[in-house]
Amino acid sequence: MPGRLTELLTLAFGPHILIEQEFDTLPGGDAVAIFGSWASRYLGEPGPPPNDVDVMVVGRLSRTDVYEAAERVEQRLRIPVNPVLITPERWTQATDPLVEQIRSTPLVWIKRPPGEDT
Template structure:
């Protein structure tokens, strides 16, 4: 979900805009600190974002919350609740960025590519990448107007971090590499417990992965690719194939339920960028 609002509701104030991208509701916007005196929640409510009373703006489970501190009209910090996939990472965006870099050591990424993959604003991705490079976990190289970011495989933290990322944020970074080789896949999604954790639902760590393929791929090839992806991820990958017509109609109980539950879309083009 993407929304934009303006802080400062009088003509004398300089307007400050905030755009936040997230995959799906529910999402709560929580004003804190000096922002409480200035915040006008109406624009957000019009777009279906729940804005609770300040007294109820506390971290909790099952709902995404965004915490923002504003001094005057300047955004001082933006922070989301901790990742449900792994408490080791500050946010899902951090985990997604690290996974793309660490689990694809044979390629580089631009900051724009990492921001798009993580579903986070460019400025946030740029700050995250700067931290990673400063710690010596990745290297940056200027190419034209952009920076190419590549993991530092000679770092002593490379292997242990890559293993953690493989079991947490690895699926969207690794699955496209294998599925893109199969013809006839129109769309691909992760569903089930991993998708639920990625969308903020609390629970135990997923043991396997459920993947939905929409299209008409050769089944033997699809299952073989899933098996090879499972070997790379260190867990079983269960594939379900639906035709585009079945997916669009959503007449059966399975498809109806699936569309109501968290889905993480896989960008198959990532493997060839």
Template sequence: MKVSPSALLPILRSGTVGELLARFYLDPDRRYTLTELAKELDVSLPTIAREVDRMRESGLLTEERVGRARVVWANRRSVLYEPLSLLVALTYGPRPVLEQLLSDVAGVDSGLIYGSWAARYQGEPGAEPNDVDVLVIGAPDPDQLFDIADEARRRLRREVSIRSVKPSVWTDADPRDPFLKHVKSRPMVELDLKGDAV
């Protein structure tokens, strides 16, 4: 199977590499087993092991054995730590950062990223995304969403806009509604708002 380079960061061999770097470098104190990573990213264990081996051998990760499990985390002593953290935040950061910020917010049923970032994440070629567009399904406090967008903007160093729609509007969208018609016709990235986000 041929793996395509990441459309978000074409210098990466694959989107899996970007997702791994986001897990490690956006939450550098968190430690993962290879099994946890494979499950979170829905990627085979041998693929995760190969990518982690490459990152560990290059000094990007630290590893220890706990029983039979390999536990890995970001190597903060690497000279690449700070610049790589910034690069990962700018490219693969939106999904884990928004999952963390939106998890457990009262009134949020689900959420997704749409627009150019979602298109690049899904592999659609194109220019670097200028912003991150988020749609929240539910009835959260608008002021809280504004604060979350502001915090996401600070962490991701790019504009973040969050819109919300009631679940009934999303589920039974009027086919004449140009906004929802556009969102549903283009790539979307669902946010896992109940899992362990970064």
């Protein structure tokens, strides 16, 4: 169980802050969220400390830009950052298995998709 100082540092300077700095301004990005084990721990689900950070980016972006942003965050965090690029159409399709999987897990939104308030 992390100590109070670790929790405070994670909230103040954790991956969500760095991901916002690197991903939120990418041209063509409609939405950015952290999912997977880091999001689960951040939102209070018990489990082992995460070994990586999974980032979903919705939009029409350059794959190169997304991976370069992930690499910059990875260098600062010193843990792997795994980006997943999803088109807006794919995000709204109810039948896409990857989208269903991501939607069924805890999400820490950095930037919500247009029209999604909660």
